[in-house]
Amino acid sequence: MSNQSPQPASPPRALRWAVAGSVVVMIAAGGLFYYASQLAAAKRQVNHNEIAVTIHAHSCEPNALTVPAGRASFRIINRSDRAVEWEILDGVLVVEERENIAPGLSQVINANLLPGDYAITCGLLSNPRGTLHVTPTAESDAQAKAKPSMVAFIGPLSEFRVYLSSQGGALIKAVAALDQAIEAADLNQAQALYVPAREAYQRLAPASQRLAELDNAINARADYFEKREQDPAFSGFHRIEYALFQQRSTDGLTPIAQRLLTDVTTLKQQLLAQSLPPEQLVSILVRNLNSLADVRAASGEEERYSHIDLNGFAANLDVTRKVLDLMRPLLTKSAADLLPGIDSALTALDAELNGLKVDNRYTAYDSVTADQRKQIADKAKALAVALDGIDPALGLSGLQ
Template sequence: MTPSAQAPSGRLLPLLLGTGGLLVLGGVALFWLASARNQPQTEGAIPVTVTATACEPMALEVPAGPARFLIRNASDRPVEWEILNGVMVVAERENIAPGFSSVLSERLKPGVYDITCGLLSNPRGKLTVLATAESAAETAAPPLRELIGPLSERKVQLMKAAGKFTRAAQALEQAIAAGDLAAARTAWTQAAAHWASLGTVAPQAADLQNRIAPQAAWLAAREEDPAFTGLSRIEYGLFARSSVADLAPVAAALSRDATEFQSRVKAFDGTPAGIAGDAARYARSLADATAAGTLTPYAADDTVLLGAALDTLDRARAVLDPLLAAADPAQSARVKDRLAAAHAAASAVPQDRKATAAALTAAAEALAGINPTLGLEP
């Protein structure tokens, strides 16, 4: 044995062991720091636990203004947690994995809201938002005249998108009725893309949204649940079962719901703050769905849907951009760049789901900064 190959001396052994221990401790410390950075910021957040059957607590009370909720999933399947004003989704976090928590931050107006608690069939809780002197002053504040034009332009964009979705749903119904699997798959992709282009406004009709695109995980019997309908049920039949069998009545119901949704869009009263606010919420929802793989769980091809969704987010940005560029040119460029980065990530081949979700989250953060800059939020 050469000198270089000999075992360490007795003097060196304690030193090496001590150094190894320090390296291990250092690694543990670095791991802890990295983990801490990745944890949701929970300070001041109101805890809500979603079980298999309910929320804990089922009744919440908060003052109007900014609120933060820490939602923990104590059930055995992914859940969403929503704040509802009638049929309109005010705020939501989707695809919270079992055993995990997620933070939702939202500026709430006075009123009594419903909160969803896991499965769509579970009873809903209540969230009471109490008026404050600040919220009363905000209510009295006049809308910005400069935003009337962008608000009208956005309404026209959404009405056109709703019309395209209705026609696409009818084409899908016809392809299924003809028994043509290949044509039905193509028609489904087109209809799903048009539905994705309505993602900023879909939560305003949560009852229709739950019929048009429910996730199986939200339903007690999953794919066998009677409430598993619309685009989701058709996607399952066409791509998981490779069959149009039993889909004709589902497609006919989807066409009716699409027509009803189009009528609702015409009647929606948008708000100036909703243009960017709804876009930011939709971008966060897309990030969650992309990370969880629930955007197209059976077709397994998110590219077309994400492209359509990002197009509608960019149109929302564009109607506000003249005002944003005048107020803060750097922020205007940042929002545009982050949406472009999300487009690039979503269209990459092969697509990196983690990178795409991160790009969508960054776009959501940029979109969320528009309202404060334009004076739409204090």
């Protein structure tokens, strides 16, 4: 009888199913990888017109740009060793900016640019400025010829000028009181008076931040100076804040406070001298709220020595509410569907800030939790998005 070799045992059914399942998983994973790679490629294609600008310690590369009129995207890459900002300036006015770009990271600035020549800032305030030349296009020429009348916006713009005048006067008065306390070397009084002075400034901040040079003199943080707090050029509110709350001293502050008083007086004059295009009545608020949402709420860097950030956020909301009230009749007539969303977002942010009051005073920001800060940021972003719908709804960018 012949010996038959034993037949190999067939694998158990569970093992066969496991192998089949592994194959299916591998195929699915491959499909997901392909989808993700295609999605990433699509995103790169959408952003293929991004203009890369690299910020080094003391310069930008490139530092001279030319783009066609219309929407332009700039990817700002920070190769320096500190957080920096990049701005597009039209004379002394800020057209668009991105703050707090962390070392080694990049952020995108999207700007809708009219034909003309602009300046660009590059990191530290002492760094040389670059140039941005925007060439006209057929579309920009057609838009310039087809712009509608702005008669309907004369009222809101005029009322906003009255508001700027009133708040500018309040700022001058508050800084004068702060100056007197510093001259008297009264630390406790100076600390107390710093708060209303900052609140007064923050009600003007969306408009004043258009005036790049002057606003830097008034409000630049130590980060934007080469030697930070020890830099001789470091002045304005935050130099005073550093002395009062970090060093707890008024020594040497008198000339700085006097210069601040001069600068805020000039600020009021320049705010009233500058014309404000209709689209910027809303866009300055959106930019300010985006700054709150993207940077200031999470970091607490704006008032890092005094921790009165919430007072500033509430003051920013005050001016937002004022502009919305001025625009409400126009919105009711031409874009009433926007109002419920805007009002809801404004109320939500207001409630979030009011919930952080103790004995009718805002709590110090260093005691605000990360989750609470995120809630503030999310609600500020929601309000910015809601307000951003006003321009296309009313055609603000097409007015002259």
